[in-house]
Amino acid sequence: MTEQVRVRFAPSPTGHLHIGNARTAIMNWIFARHSNGVFVLRVEDTDMERSSEVSEKSILQDLRWLGLDWDEGPEVGGEYGPYRQSERLDLYKKYTEQLLKSGHAYHCYCTPEELEAEKKQALAAGAPVMYSGRCRTLTQEQKQRFEAEGRKPVVRMKYPEQPLSFTDLVKGELSFPPESNGDFVIVRADGVPTYNFAVVIDDGLMRISHVVRGNDHVSNTPRQLAVYHALGWNLPAFAHIPMILGPDRTRLSKRHGATSVDMYAQQGYLPEALINFLSLLGWSSESGDEILSVQRLIEEFDFSRVSKSPAIFDVEKLNWMNGVYIRETDPARLAELCLPYLKKAGYKLPEQPVLEKIVAAVAKSMERLEDVIARAELFFTDDIQPENEEAARFLNKETTQKVFWSFLRQLDRIEVLNADTFRKIMKTVGQETGVIGKDLWMPVRIALTGQAHGPELPAVVEIFGKQRCYRLIKSRIIE
């Protein structure tokens, strides 16, 4: 029987959920759901300086917003906990001692200053930059002398002298010669383990079957292999997914604009759209389809279709895709989603049915939910004025006044004004005045909305109602 698939997403709580990390989380989650496996969330907070509870909270919130639920981890528990590295220190200690005893690791007393000097020298000489390993052979006396000086040692792993290799699910066979790494620190002077050590202990103990992570971790992998081997543990499968780059082909960062999930959420990107878009950065459906539901992503996901090369984050395409999702959203939910933005704009909100109509009227031209503020403004202001010269010109056409007069006459004869009756009115106005096309519609549009471009007039008019339309047209009549 095949072993249960267990994957993990292991963010460090040092800020918001980054777009790149979000994509990693998404692929892990999708793969877990695809395989009927377990999705573990583990908080890598061994960097005491930079980690914070606030960050952890926000990352958890962003994951939930995306719809990525975890089966084990903070706030849900699980049998392989605890799920914060800061709460697993005794575990790391146990295995550190084991490695020390077995001779795979040793104490190193070099000071940061000494290391820095060594590094500078190597750099100047054009030699490879790595630790010399000189503390490997310290005698008892030397160690005691360092201790007496008050030096706190770190623990270093002896990097093996054989090539280290593994098979990556997306990149294939990968091999690293011994000279590609030196002895690396696994426990800091303060006793806290470093990433490359803790990650192995945790993945091993948590029975992680597939390590799915960003390509920036490829070069870390041989160091981790060394730990696995020293411990005599079985290797998980590795899958290194391509990185996400900015338009300038460098690592996606603040310079490129919004880089965290919460910023996209704020601007009004839908979680489904973000999931869909991010999934397609480095993966493609065999069908060639691009608009893919979460359900389909789960069904179709496969590492064999993950690309090896980095992908550039293209906001234009995200915008398009988000627009597709907005247009597919039913009016009730869309109204609900737009509500926070309308409130923020300070608009006086109407009844739910009217709100839904407003949102539906402008939805076609929206790429982000925040667009609703500008698009729907005309429904929330009483002061309708031509927005520019182009608009004002239609008001001054010689045929305009008779169109308005006719329009008001027709309006008087109607009970309720809705999209249908409005169309009928316009038809009659056209016949009565002999004015057609733009000259007929534009003056009405400008008088009612102030804008030469905007949502379909019948929809606008239905939302406005008879009173408001009457008033607005009347106000444009020159006696």
Add this chain to the structure above:
RNA sequence: GGCCCCUUCGUCUAGUGGUUAGGACUCAGGACUUUCAUUCCUGCAACAGGGGUUCGAAUCCCCUAGGGGUCACCA
């Protein structure tokens, strides 16, 4: 600089020895329409370069160039 990896339209990608190199976004043009938007149609646009292997290479091998990653008591 050492080590590892990558390279198809501007961008995301399909493609696993024989295709008019396909799709999507963007852009341009057109149709629809009272405007914008939506929708639909059409078009522009790519195998980094050079050597091999082969009857035949985007597909296999080598070299060059370009790009990315990493070399922390960050993760």
